[in-house]
Amino acid sequence: MTESALFTIFVVAYLFYLGKSLNPPYPREVLEFPWLGSFFLFGSSATVVVAEQRLKKGDLGGFHLWWLITALMGLGFLIYTGAEWYHLIYHDGLTLSTNLFGSTFYSLVGLHASHVVVGLILLTLILVASLTGNIQHRHHEHIQMISWYWHFVDGIWAVVVTVVYIIGMQS
């Protein structure tokens, strides 16, 4: 709830300022729909569910595998975002201080990315703990908390994609 309220304000700022930047680059010119990134992130929600189920069944090996795939897909998302930003900054000249679009884009997407980083750290910690034999079947409810956080981050991504890319690319 807290996090939703936080993200909402950044979403509102982005939407409010859409079309109001006084100088380019504008969203329609530089944004491309993030197919690959979304595939990674949404896909990782599916894989984390599989991992959870494996753990519940007591299949630790399967849990390790799917949990690792989840983390790797999360990493893939971050790499994709990083590449997108590199292109925007160095080729399109869009930074946080360029115009209203730059400010609201980087702050919103960046806030989300920071949450993905936190999630990735959590996933990695669990992976390490698990590989060293500390996670057992009986921990599956605790693991569920982590996966819920991951789903939440994904849900925010859905909102971000809609607002920033789908709606945003109209301007």
Added chain:
Amino acid sequence: MANSTTPLREIGTELAPAPPGHEHGTLTAWIQDLIFTVDHKKLGFMYLGMGWLFFIAGGILASLIRLQLAVPNNHLMDPESFNGAFTMHGTTMIFFFAMAMVFGLANFVVPLQIGARDMAFPRLNAFSFWATFFGGCFLFLSYIAGPGLYGTGAAPDASWFALAPLTSRAFSPGNNIDYWSLGLLISGVGSITGGVNVMVTIFCYRCKGMTLYRMPLFTWLVLVTMFLVVMFMPPLSAAQIMLVLERFFGAKFFEAQAGGSPVLWQHFFWIFGHPEVYILVMPAFGVVSEVIPVFSRKPIFGYPMMVAATVMIGFISAGVWAHHMFTIGMDSFSVTFFAFATFVIAIPTGIKIFNWLGTMYGGKLRMEVPMLFCIAFLFQFLIAGLTGIMLGCAPFDWQLNDSYFVIAHFHYVIVGGIVFAVFAGFYYWFPKATGRMLNTRLGLWHFWVFTIGFHLTFDPQHFLGFLGMPRRIYTYQEGRGWEFLNMLSTIGAIIQGIGALIFIINMFWSAWKGKIAGDDPWDAWTLEWTTSSPPPEYNFEEIPEVRSRRPLWDLKHPEDPDWKFE
């Protein structure tokens, strides 16, 4: 659970001395204990202690302000210092006094009232406290920053709501604003985590038999408060993050030159700001809802409606924020809508006043110090609510906004309402927390001096607003008709200060030499009075089981228990 051979009174504060063989020894041991404690009672003490410290700081700032404004064309303070003074006064009082009181009282009382042993996440609780405390220290660090110890350093000086674009680098070149936003971001984390903790505790750790509808009203009000905290403090944090990005990284959120809108800052701020004042006032309602029934010797009148009204206020508070923005040039439809919402929120609030009155009717009112503060609260909160209705009428607000009338209104709510309720809560729960009663004689002096001082300070300010005196001016010219009222207000402020001082003295003296209280000095009915004063670290020997809203009444009156009528 304690070993049965160890004595029960193992608190570790010097307020309740440990029995022989369990001395806690040196100062360092005591400090270590405080730094590492996760006990909700000790953390409660620390929140409250922190609150009083910042209260004194904020009070000194207020005295300086009043002294500067006592006469026209005064030169006690230069404009820069003055702007810093009222900014720091407001920021300190709201975030580091009032919020600290809320969390302090909630921390101490709620687990005891619901029959729990501690908060849901004790370590998170400690973290929340330290984050809040650190945020406050960081804010005050600004006084010795910047140009150094001479002058007033780099204290934030753009008012407690830091209007854009005054806060942009162009108009606030030093680091003043950064102390404000960073300090509050840090304490905001403390508040939000604290809010989560309290909510989980209330939802998950109530003792057996205590349904939500059997919770004491203080706990109910704290629950709704924490809802507001977790939902509406993030917008402030978001806006402050945007401000930091703007000031440090050149982001363009509120800058007019880039096409940005300063009005957006106001929307974001007030979306936080209005629920914030309900966050502050609801625990005050909670205190009053505990004290009035006990001192009227009757249960609260209309408990279900009190709960419903509270929840309604919580919801509606999210929809009234732009009544702080009536003069910004909004379209008339929006202005009318927010005026309407503001009037509507007065209805559940007013109903609460009626319910408290209804509790007193037919009772046997014990006019002891906690009750005196509650009665003053009722009068003053009534006036505060009515001046709020006046401000809710947008055209009236077009005259009164940003004038001393608004200052009078919100000080009536915060001081006349919240501070008085906090005092009532202290006189009520101090015996439980420390095992000793607060001295009645000093309490009466405290009450009368503070009340007279309060009225002398803030009643004239309503009229200053009527006569056109705006807020945030460091001086004013002669001949505007403001001289006499300002002088009255300043005298009142000094008297208030004396009243507050009497209270602080009372706390220290009574902790040392006050009358021993016993478990239940007030003949009250909620769970915290079933355990010893002060409670042992584990709160209750056995977790109680309840059958009604007033478990202790049931125990004392087995011939007429509450659960027969529920």
Added chain:
Amino acid sequence: MRGSGRGWLLLGFTVAAFVGFLSSAPVAQAQDSTIRAIQNIFDPLSAPAETIYYVSVLVLAVCAGIFLVVGGLLVYAIIRYRRRGPEDDHDEPPQVYGSAAIELAWTVPPILIVVMLVLVTARTIGEIEHHKMPDAAEEIRVIGHRYWWEVRYPKHDVVTANEIHVPLSSRTNRVPTEMVLESADVIHGFWVPQLNGKTMLVPNYRNTMWVEPYATGIYLGNCTVLCGQQHANMLIRVVVDTPEVYQKWLESQKQAPVSDPQVAEGQQQFISNSCGTCHHIENARGATGVFGPDLSHFSGRATLGSGVAPNDDQHLRSWLMNPQDLKPGCLMPNMQLSSKQVDSILAYLRTLK
């Protein structure tokens, strides 16, 4: 009375009325210098302020009524139900939990009051915000700066600062003044209570308000939104003139200041000390700045520094020596002028009426 008698009476009345009319006709060619320093919101002297006044009094009356009723009940409860003494402690009073009927009864009146208030409020908002400006209405643009007011009259091509002249309005000849409010830097607020409620001046936004004063005089006001160090001294003077006096004032503003050879030295000093980079003066080459107030008719104003001091020689000299003495934190720096330079510039400024 008989026919011819009535005719004489009628004639007499007419003559008397005519004479009376003549003698009450506004002969005043001078500005009304009554300073309205006490700006009581309950003493409105302008149409929108009066509209606000009526709704304010109504709301105040309703609130006073509620206070008396509820407060009275509270006082009654305290007296009637107080514990009499230890003899009163033997039993507890009846443990009443509530009463749905009573709670319903005390919920309905507040709802009705709220409905009434909303309707009255909505109507007043509409009356003021959607007021139709007649064609004869005067127009002013007020631009807020830190810490002074730029005032422009688009219909007359007049630019001035800090003292705002507006024409008097009357029932027969309604001349409201519409004001467009903008800001050059941060948010400011414009408030002259006897003329209207306040409105903010927000950068990047154009807000409008209007006044329609029906009493002449000099109305004092303040900036109401914290704008920095000298927010307190960003004062407003609205000079309400009769139509004749107002026209005269406009004419005087349109005339360019005369270049007086006696103060040529002063004018030269003004330019060479870079005063002209911030201040505009009509007809003075090099004085084209827009950062500070327009000084073309500076000596026609009663105050300097947007009201911080009277515009007499003593204060002007002090200002020119170091503005930071009179208004610390204002944006005019100490120009490091010598006493002689100050004298000659002062003499020059005094010719700018």
